[in-house]
Amino acid sequence: xxxVSVIIPAYNAALFIxxxxxxxxxxxxxxxxxxxxxxxxxxxxxxxxxxxxxVRFIExxxxxxxxxxxxxxxxxxxxxxxxxxxxxxxxxxxxxKQVDWLDQHPETGMLLTRYRNFTDLPExxxxxxxxxxxxxxxxxxxxxxxIRKELFDRLxxxxxxxxxSEDSEWIRRVDLRCIGAIAKLGEILYERRIHTSNxxxxxxxxxxxxxxxxxxxALLNLRKxxxxx
Amino acid sequence: MYRLNxxxxxxxxxxxxxxxxxxxTGVYYGFSSLGSEVLDRLVKGCSAASVLKMLQSCEGCPxxxxxxxxxxxxxLLDAEILVEAQGEGAAxxxxxxxxxxxxxxDLILDEHxxxxxxxxxxxxxxxxxxxxxxxxxxxx
Numbered sequence: 001x002x003x004v005s006v007i008i009p010a011y012n013a014a015l016f017i018x019x020x021x022x023x024x025x026x027x028x029x030x031x032x033x034x035x036x037x038x039x040x041x042x043x044x045x046x047x048x049x050x051x052x053x054x055v056r057f058i059e060x061x062x063x064x065x066x067x068x069x070x071x072x073x074x075x076x077x078x079x080x081x082x083x084x085x086x087x088x089x090x091x092x093x094x095x096x097k098q099v100d101w102l103d104q105h106p107e108t109g110m111l112l113t114r115y116r117n118f119t120d121l122p123e124x125x126x127x128x129x130x131x132x133x134x135x136x137x138x139x140x141x142x143x144x145x146x147i148r149k150e151l152f153d154r155l156x157x158x159x160x161x162x163x164x165s166e167d168s169e170w171i172r173r174v175d176l177r178c179i180g181a182i183a184k185l186g187e188i189l190y191e192r193r194i195h196t197s198n199x200x201x202x203x204x205x206x207x208x209x210x211x212x213x214x215x216x217x218a219l220l221n222l223r224k225x226x227x228x229x
Numbered sequence: 230m231y232r233l234n235x236x237x238x239x240x241x242x243x244x245x246x247x248x249x250x251x252x253x254t255g256v257y258y259g260f261s262s263l264g265s266e267v268l269d270r271l272v273k274g275c276s277a278a279s280v281l282k283m284l285q286s287c288e289g290c291p292x293x294x295x296x297x298x299x300x301x302x303x304x305l306l307d308a309e310i311l312v313e314a315q316g317e318g319a320a321x322x323x324x325x326x327x328x329x330x331x332x333x334x335d336l337i338l339d340e341h342x343x344x345x346x347x348x349x350x351x352x353x354x355x356x357x358x359x360x361x362x363x364x365x366x367x368x369x
Contacts, residue, residue: 161243175347176344176347179347212239212250212252213239213241215239215250215347215348216239216240216241216248216249216250217241217243219248219250219257220241220242220243220246220247220248221243223246223248223259224243224244224246227246
């Protein structure tokens with residue numbers, strides 16, 4: 001069994017997903033599997049991914065990001081789950097540093113890292129929103145995390161009814177039930193690409209009001225999960 | 230009729246289970262299946278009388294349902310989940326889904342305070358920049 005399952009949810013990601021996969025294959029830590037969940041892409045994403053025989057490829061009808069993440073978790077064989085968005089990249093030592101830290105800190109269930117934004121677009125082509133996004137670092141960006149799979153057993157999978165913020169809602173479940181389980185490395189180990197169709201351009205940083213609504217949904221999901229046990 | 234006390238609480242319901250958080254006190258509330266269903270109807274503007282009538286039309290409804298409803302609504306008002314609103318309230322037209330009686334006819338409101346420090350922290354701004362963990366308010 002691989003120690004880490006790296007999950008890449010992908011929707012019309014043909015342009016960048018090859019680079020994302022190459023950044024995983026180049027890791028200094030090599031005990032992992034890669035799972036791409038193709039969420040009904042129509043742009044040739046499958047053809048790009050199939051050039052990498054090491055990758056486990058799951059296809060599904062277009063169902064959204066939460067369903068894609070859940071399909072990846074359900075297929076994962078590793079004890080640790082790592083994420084990368086199909087348009088992003090890892091630094092070469094990302095997995096090594098996160099796995100090493102988790103091995104030394106059994107109390108940590110979810111280990112985030114810092115990240116940097118980058119773009120291939122020329123400056124004159126950037127919109128005001130894209131320029132703003134380049135300068136923002138979200139404190140808890142779930143896609144940078146390596147997470148012990150047992151946390152999903154305990155807290156449940158992502159809420160498939162949420163079109164976005166499914167990651168923010170799930171992190172709040174960790175807040176509410178596993179205090180002290182989140183840690184963050186101060187090094188930049190993740191590179192987030194700013195391009196023309198980032199989901200964060202259409203769904204900007206959450207407001208205090210939305211954050212409270214997410215806590216409410218998180219409690220609801222926890223109660224459902226705990227009632228089911 | 231009643232309305233949700235939106236100045237103080239957030240409300241959500243999914244698959245017949247409701248949760249309310251009071252972000253002023255950090256207390257959250259869970260409900261029995263029927264309690265969730267009744268609260269949802271009241272939040273949506275149904276009159277208490279029409280909800281009671283609907284319940285009394287269900288097979289096996291206890292004889293003291295009117296008293297139970299009155300106590301339940303008093304609990305919701307005392308907890309500041311609902312506030313009284315002007316108007317008659319709409320007629321309750323919907324039949325009770327089967328799942329609403331999973332816990333029987335009990336109208337239960339349960340209160341939880343174990344995560345109030347987290348819920349009272351500002352979930353956007355009270356975050357430790359290095360650790361990404363909500364900063365707890367100091368004890369008074």
